[in-house]
Amino acid sequence: MTQDTPLHPGLNLGAPHGEAHTRSEPVIFGFWVFLMSDLILFGILFATYVAMRNGTAGGPGPLELFDLTSVAIQTGLLLLSSLTYGFASLLLKHGNGQRRGLMIWLIITAALGLAFLGFELTDFHSMAQDGGVPSRSGWLSAYYALVGLHGLHITLGLLWIGVMLVQIGVLGLNCRVKTRLLMLGLYWHFLDLVWIGIFSIVFLAGVA
Amino acid sequence: MKNTAWQRELKHYLIGGLLSLILTVVAFAAVLGVDLSRAATLAIVAVAGVAQLIIQVRYFLHIDLSRQKREDLHLILFSLLLLTLMAGGTIWIMGDLAGRMY
Numbered sequence: 001m002t003q004d005t006p007l008h009p010g011l012n013l014g015a016p017h018g019e020a021h022t023r024s025e026p027v028i029f030g031f032w033v034f035l036m037s038d039l040i041l042f043g044i045l046f047a048t049y050v051a052m053r054n055g056t057a058g059g060p061g062p063l064e065l066f067d068l069t070s071v072a073i074q075t076g077l078l079l080l081s082s083l084t085y086g087f088a089s090l091l092l093k094h095g096n097g098q099r100r101g102l103m104i105w106l107i108i109t110a111a112l113g114l115a116f117l118g119f120e121l122t123d124f125h126s127m128a129q130d131g132g133v134p135s136r137s138g139w140l141s142a143y144y145a146l147v148g149l150h151g152l153h154i155t156l157g158l159l160w161i162g163v164m165l166v167q168i169g170v171l172g173l174n175c176r177v178k179t180r181l182l183m184l185g186l187y188w189h190f191l192d193l194v195w196i197g198i199f200s201i202v203f204l205a206g207v208a
Numbered sequence: 209m210k211n212t213a214w215q216r217e218l219k220h221y222l223i224g225g226l227l228s229l230i231l232t233v234v235a236f237a238a239v240l241g242v243d244l245s246r247a248a249t250l251a252i253v254a255v256a257g258v259a260q261l262i263i264q265v266r267y268f269l270h271i272d273l274s275r276q277k278r279e280d281l282h283l284i285l286f287s288l289l290l291l292t293l294m295a296g297g298t299i300w301i302m303g304d305l306a307g308r309m310y
Contacts, residue, residue, distance in 0.1 A: 009271045009280045011217075032280060036287035040294065047295035051302030072236055079228055082268055086221035094214040189268040193261060199232075200257035204239045208249040 008032070010186045011089050013178060020175040024182055031183045035190050038153075042194050045146040046201060053206075055138035062206030065132040067123060071203045074119045075195065081112035082192040089185045097173050103165055109188070110161045113154055120151050143202065150198060153191050160184055224267025231260040 006012045008028040013021040088105035095101060124144075127133075134144040164184060167177050238244065238252035265271050271284065 006270070006274070009269065009284070011270055014213075029280060029283075032283055036283060039287060040291055043291040043295045044298065047298035047302075050299050051306060054306060068236070068240060072232075075232055075236075076229075079225065079232065082264070083221060083225040086225075086268060087218075090214060090217055090221070093217075186269065189264065192268070193264055196257055196260050196264070200235060200253050204235055204253045205250055208239050208246055208253065 010182060011086075011093065013093055013182070017093075017178065020178040023175055024179045027179050028182060028186070031186060035186060038190070039194075042146070042149070042197070045142070045149060046197060049139075049142040049146050049202060052138045052142040055142075057137035057139075059136040059140065060130055060132050061139070062203075065127045065130055066203055066207055067126070068203060068207060070119050070123050071199055074116050075199050077112050077116040077119070078192050078195050081109045081116070082189050084109045084112065085185055085188045089181070092173070092178060092181055099168055099173060102173075103168055106161055106165055106168075110158055110165075113158050113161070113188075117151060117154055117158070120147070120154075124148075147198060147202065150191065150194055153194075157184070157188055157191060160187070220267055224263055227263045227267070228260050231256045231263065235260075 007021065007025040009032060010028060013024060015021060084105050088102055088109060091098070091102045091105060132140055134141050161184065164177070164181060167180070171177055235253045235256040238249050238256070244252070271281070273281070
């Protein structure tokens with residue numbers, strides 16, 4: 001039973017991973033401190049968005065600008081990528097150091113993330129063509145700050161996945177690489193959590 | 209032994225994914241599919257959103273109320289408290305100001 005005691009929130013590597021497991025504890029705790037400050041940042045932008053919700057200044061509003069079909073596709077892509085990262089984490093934990101399957105799941109996750117970003121940027125582009133640019137109204141400024149920051153996080157997450165693929169290839173699955181993959185997993189799942197807030201509060205509540 | 213732990217954790221992720229998918233469909237259907245009052249639609253979206261947050265925290269981030277990781281849980285709960293105060297305060301005050309402007 002003591003072997004199964006989790007040392008930190010999130011998926012634990014478990015005692016069979018020895019040093020990689022014990023060394024993860026302080027590092028992952030530190031990463032949670034970062035995630036929680038990031039959560040505060042997103043939370044304040046959500047609050048700003050809600051306060052700005054009616055400040056369209058006579059410009060286009062959610063009904064004219066939002067494309068819910070695209071938002072539904074983005075939601076599905078991101079949820080699926082969160083799940084595929086979960087599969088990658090399980091191969092990291094139970095795969096006996098095999099790298100190939102882990103890397104394939106990471107590449108699938110990155111591809112889904114990239115597709116998400118593609119749909120989001122297409123939406124930004126078509127919104128801008130319909131007059132929905134950030135400087136048009138307080139509501140649009142708040143919208144681009146919140147949704148754009150999430151998109152920026154996804155972009156950085158994609159870069160991070162790329163860096164980890166190189167590290168897995170070059171360094172192999174050593175202690176540090178394993179801990180970094182755990183952190184990346186927390187980060188990626190966290191971004192899907194933020195997206196739940198965005199599609200509920202910004203898009204669905206905006207059109208309802 | 210190892211395989212069963214793997215299967216159990218895989219099932220964990222799949223349950224989380226399936227429940228999230230169902231809640232997402234419910235939220236989108238409330239807006240696009242059925243004709244409800246605005247208040248009812250918003251209530252469904254809010255409940256489905258909060259439920260999905262809890263599901264993903266539980267099944268993807270593996271956070272539960274077990275005793276072993278209390279410091280981490282304190283960190284998360286304290287952050288949520290700060291967030292509630294700051295976001296709630298912002299919406300309250302700025303929303304009130306905005307209401308007086310229009």
